[in-house]
Amino acid sequence: MIIRHPEKINKPINPIKKKPSWIRSKLKNSQEFFSTKSIVNKYKLKTVCQEANCPNITECWSEKHATFLIMGDTCTRACAFCNIITGKPKALDPLEPLKISSAVEKLNLKHAVITSVDRDDLDDGGANHFYEVIIETRKNNPETTIEVLTPDFLRKEDSYKKVIEAKPDVFNHNIETVPGLYRLVRPGSRYFASVELLKNAKNIDKNIFTKSGLMVGLGEKKNEILQVMDDLRSAEVDFLTIGQYLQPSVKHHPLDKYYRPEEFEELESIAKSKGFLLISSSPLTRSSYHADEDFAKLQKNRINQTNAQSIS
Numbered sequence: 061m062i063i064r065h066p067e068k069i070n071k072p073i074n075p076i077k078k079k080p081s082w083i084r085s086k087l088k089n090s091q092e093f094f095s096t097k098s099i100v101n102k103y104k105l106k107t108v109c110q111e112a113n114c115p116n117i118t119e120c121w122s123e124k125h126a127t128f129l130i131m132g133d134t135c136t137r138a139c140a141f142c143n144i145i146t147g148k149p150k151a152l153d154p155l156e157p158l159k160i161s162s163a164v165e166k167l168n169l170k171h172a173v174i175t176s177v178d179r180d181d182l183d184d185g186g187a188n189h190f191y192e193v194i195i196e197t198r199k200n201n202p203e204t205t206i207e208v209l210t211p212d213f214l215r216k217e218d219s220y221k222k223v224i225e226a227k228p229d230v231f232n233h234n235i236e237t238v239p240g241l242y243r244l245v246r247p248g249s250r251y252f253a254s255v256e257l258l259k260n261a262k263n264i265d266k267n268i269f270t271k272s273g274l275m276v277g278l279g280e281k282k283n284e285i286l287q288v289m290d291d292l293r294s295a296e297v298d299f300l301t302i303g304q305y306l307q308p309s310v311k312h313h314p315l316d317k318y319y320r321p322e323e324f325e326e327l328e329s330i331a332k333s334k335g336f337l338l339i340s341s342s343p344l345t346r347s348s349y350h351a352d353e354d355f356a357k358l359q360k361n362r363i364n365q366t367n368a369q370s371i372s
């Protein structure tokens with residue numbers, strides 16, 4: 061049996077709070093779900109849907125939406141909220157770009173979302189591998205738009221630029237939580253380095269859509285959430301996702317509270333007032349949830365914004 065989180069063995073036990081009635085995954089058991097599963101298995105791919113134990117998996121896979129996890133299933137960081145295995149990763153698979161590209165084709169994806177584990181062990185943090193996956197995927201699927209959800213490339217100097225060079229349609233990097241909780245929740249990461257990464261991505265390519273995600277329920281205060289929104293807007297982030305933190309096990313960071321649906325609505329309307337092009341805020345929002353539909357909305361909102369600016 062794999063011990064997914066060896067670093068958490070000596071952590072205290074934090075009992076998991078019962079889920080409220082409004083947190084219910086849409087259970088589907090369709091043929092499409094199994095067809096997605098068989099394509100993922102055929103190419104021996106990893107998905108964040110499975111590795112992070114995402115509550116939306118039956119719904120998304122029934123729509124043939126899977127989020128690919130590249131560079132292995134083992135992460136070099138040990139975030140207190142995350143269910144992905146922590147440890148020493150294996151060598152990169154040179155055939156992975158081709159496998160992802162083939163799976164995107166077989167799934168007939170209009171919009172592909174590609175994420176990865178953190179690879180602090182690699183000199184470039186995996187930026188060149190991201191580049192190859194994007195280029196190969198586009199070669200085979202020229203009509204498919206590509207969204208990447210990247211690590212922070214902390215202490216990897218300018219390596220992230222290689223990812224931008226491949227021109228993904230959406231550059232996503234999740235801020236995850238408020239700065240005051242980083243030491244507990246993302247001890248290996250730095251809040252302002254993440255904000256800076258998003259800002260630099262936009263500075264390099266103004267056409268790229270930038271996106272970031274925040275989890276709530278970890279113990280943050282409302283004014284801290286608003287501060288994160290301001291920091292992300294100052295980095296010109298276009299799209300903000302806000303979702304409920306669900307504690308993966310008794311050894312993970314304790315859940316502080318379940319936000320009510322109306323609290324998510326309130327956060328959405330505050331974020332709107334701060335100028336994001338798009339906000340998705342609900343208990344089951346995840347950064348890749350409905351990413352294809354949201355991409356279409358992002359494009360439309362940008363056109364509307366540009367038209368409004370040219371009239372005024």
Ligand code: SF4
Binds near residue numbers: 126346
């Ligand atoms: S929300 Fe994202 S991670 Fe979760 S199942 Fe859907 S595509 Fe996968």
